[in-house]
Amino acid sequence: MTVLDGFVWTSQQWGTALRSRALGEVADHFFTTRQLWLRGEGEAADWSRVAAAIGVPERRLLRLNQVHGREVVVHCAEQGGRGARLPGPAGPGESTVAEESWPAADIHMTDDPTLALAVQVADCVPLLVADRRTGAVAAVHAGWRGTAAGAATAAVAAMAREFGARPGDLVAAVGPSIGPCCYVVGDELIDAFRASGFGREIGTWFARDESGTLRLDLWTANRDQLLACGLSEGAIHGAGLCTASHPEWFASYRRDGPGTGRIAAVIRSRGARS
Numbered sequence: 001m002t003v004l005d006g007f008v009w010t011s012q013q014w015g016t017a018l019r020s021r022a023l024g025e026v027a028d029h030f031f032t033t034r035q036l037w038l039r040g041e042g043e044a045a046d047w048s049r050v051a052a053a054i055g056v057p058e059r060r061l062l063r064l065n066q067v068h069g070r071e072v073v074v075h076c077a078e079q080g081g082r083g084a085r086l087p088g089p090a091g092p093g094e095s096t097v098a099e100e101s102w103p104a105a106d107i108h109m110t111d112d113p114t115l116a117l118a119v120q121v122a123d124c125v126p127l128l129v130a131d132r133r134t135g136a137v138a139a140v141h142a143g144w145r146g147t148a149a150g151a152a153t154a155a156v157a158a159m160a161r162e163f164g165a166r167p168g169d170l171v172a173a174v175g176p177s178i179g180p181c182c183y184v185v186g187d188e189l190i191d192a193f194r195a196s197g198f199g200r201e202i203g204t205w206f207a208r209d210e211s212g213t214l215r216l217d218l219w220t221a222n223r224d225q226l227l228a229c230g231l232s233e234g235a236i237h238g239a240g241l242c243t244a245s246h247p248e249w250f251a252s253y254r255r256d257g258p259g260t261g262r263i264a265a266v267i268r269s270r271g272a273r274s
């Protein structure tokens with residue numbers, strides 16, 4: 001088991017998963033590797049493996065119809081896990097839920113330990129957050145659009161509003177995603193971040209080399225947003241693993257095109273501590 005800056009590789013029945021040790025002290029979670037492709041013929045079977053590995057029935061592994069925004073879906077334990085947003089109802093013997101029935105959003109959260117929350121990425125940032133005090137958890141999908149829209153900020157604000165989470169109690173893990181080494185972007189992205197109200201920080205998130213090539217550092221952008229929300233520096237853990245640079249471990253849209261697989265980032269609450 002190799003240790004990467006606070007992250008560990010762990011063995012599942014289907015292969016290797018990545019976990020943050022610090023987040024693991026608060027919530028069950030993992031990031032999948034390319035041994036689960038999560039696309040094409042084996043997609044449904046792969047998602048049932050994800051559900052089994054996080055310890056919930058398939059129907060209680062909730063996903064999103066991701067749209068690159070900052071909308072939040074909340075599943076409260078008081079709703080008995082049967083909140084209005086829970087897709088269903090499943091018929092007898094039915095175990096999978098059609099993708100189009102998942103809510104259109106990029107952030108979801110719950111304090112219900114009988115649910116697991118997933119986001120799927122192929123270069124975008126998968127961000128998992130858990131609250132040490134209330135046990136509430138969130139899964140966030142943040143590509144450049146979501147990052148420019150302030151998805152991480154929206155997630156922290158919603159955890160505070162919905163579950164009374166204090167930013168200082170939150171632990172976050174930034175999973176494998178395209179790194180500043182490989183994420184070459186166009187100047188229009190700077191405009192998009194500016195239009196969202198970001199200012200001086202843009203200069204540290206974008207870097208232009210001697211040849212004029214512009215690169216975006218989504219890891220730092222998301223970390224900075226979490227810091228600005230009040231998370232402590234030591235509570236934000238980045239895997240620092242670039243999907244495009246590591247074909248042996250991860251699918252990458254930028255490297256392999258639209259037919260590539262997906263990484264699932266999944267998290268499950270252990271319930272309130274107190």
Ligand SMILES: [Zn+2]
Nearest residue numbers: 181182242245
């Ligand atoms: Zn890279």
